[in-house]
Amino acid sequence: MAIKVVKNLVSKSKYGLKCPNPMKAEYITIHNTANDASAANEISYMKNNSSSTSFHFAVDDKQVIQGIPTNRNAWHAGDGTNGTGNRKSIGVEICYSKSGGARYKAAEKLAIKFVAQLLKERGWGVERVRKHQDWNGKYCPHRILSEGRWNQVKAAIEKELKAFGGKANIFSSSSSGSTYTVKKGDTLSEIAKAEGVRVANLQRWNNIKDPNKITVGQKLKVKGSSFSSTKPNNKKNFYELPSSVFAVTSPMRKGSDVKQIQKALAALYFYPDKGAKNNGIDGVYGPKTADAVRRFQLMHGLSADGIYGPKTRAKIEALFK
Structure with missing residues (x-):
């Protein structure tokens, strides 16, 4: 069953501040809020304040509310006026992220299903999903990252996407989870983001001197440090x-x-x-x-x-x- 989206869109008089540019989205960016407000409160505050900060959807334990049209950009990724995150991605805020608990778990579960629904509607795979951190380095979605669950969340989104009948992740690793076979159109940067590792690590693990030179059919080692943890291993x-x-x-x-x-x-x-x-x-x-x-x-x-x-x-x- 499709998830109903409640629309509470920002006034067109505020487009210049909140969503000034037409957008053809290419990604979905996941955030954790920095407080324990409901989706209704998050969207209402975003719409009515004088800050340019904006996002498309807020998801709590009960509903999904939309504040910005998906054909307009929102200022949520922190990567600048012309940054890909800000200009080409749909921002999804997961509510009740500060304290966690049952309400947060329910909100995250609903957000996972909703992101899968967005992917299905657009014919995308889970490789289109990004964390806020990917765009500007900010430690967000902070709760998911601090709990070391980013890959788990992506896997859950892919599972829901498959249940919706959506496309498989073109960046899925082999069954061992430690290698990836390069396909036509792949770039090392995209593979690194999809696997949650650094380009430099992929280069080191696979003895790649030039990151622009990978070949179709090449098997890459992708097991190693990820973005999921704040603490170094030793x-x-x-x-x-x-x-x-x-x-x-x-x-x-x-x-x-x-x-x-x-x-x-x-x-x-x-x-x-x-x-x-x-x-x-x-x-x-x-x-x-x-x-x-x-x-x-x-x-x-x-x-x-x-x-x-x-x-x-x-x-x-x-x-x-």
Whole structure:
């Protein structure tokens, strides 16, 4: 039975703020809310506030409510004005994410079915599903990630999609779950996202020097570290963090201390990873680093000022212990 969607769409007078661009969606992005509000409250607040932040659907334990038309973009992915997440993906917020419990579990279950329904309607496979983290590094959907269940959630979506009669995941691994056979049109980046691993890891595990050179029929090892966990697997990944305070200044501060901050944030998936060498770590405390610090602070209950100081250092170090 199809899931009924209750429409409570933003006023067209607010399109310029909330959803200014026509959109032909290519992905679905899953979020966890940062509070325990219902879908009705989430959509009402999103529609009526003066912030540009917006999303298409909110799902709680009882219903799905739509706030933005799916043929308009929404500002939910944090990857910029022209970012793929913001401009080409449908944003789905799972409610009651802060405290979890029975209401959250029911909301997540309904969201899984609803995302499968969206995929079926569009003739898509589960490879079109993304987490917020994929677009800008933010630790979201935070509850799913902190519980290490991203791959489990994707598998549940695929199971529901198959029940709907939808297409199979073109990025499914072999039955062993440790290899993937390259198909026509695949890119290493898309395979990495679908498998929840880094492009750099795929290159290392498969001795690939040029990420643009993979061949149809090639079997890739895909087993290894995923985005699902905040904590490194062992203390060898610990970074000696500086005790100094860092903020964006003019001229911008540079040095090995800043690199250590960037490396630690990259290990926790907050520092942008665009596939560049060393994750784009440049040792410069500029807007990019400050934004990564700000997002880290926001997700860990700190004052989100983008300034690296004692409290931020302590919170980062605690995640590596």
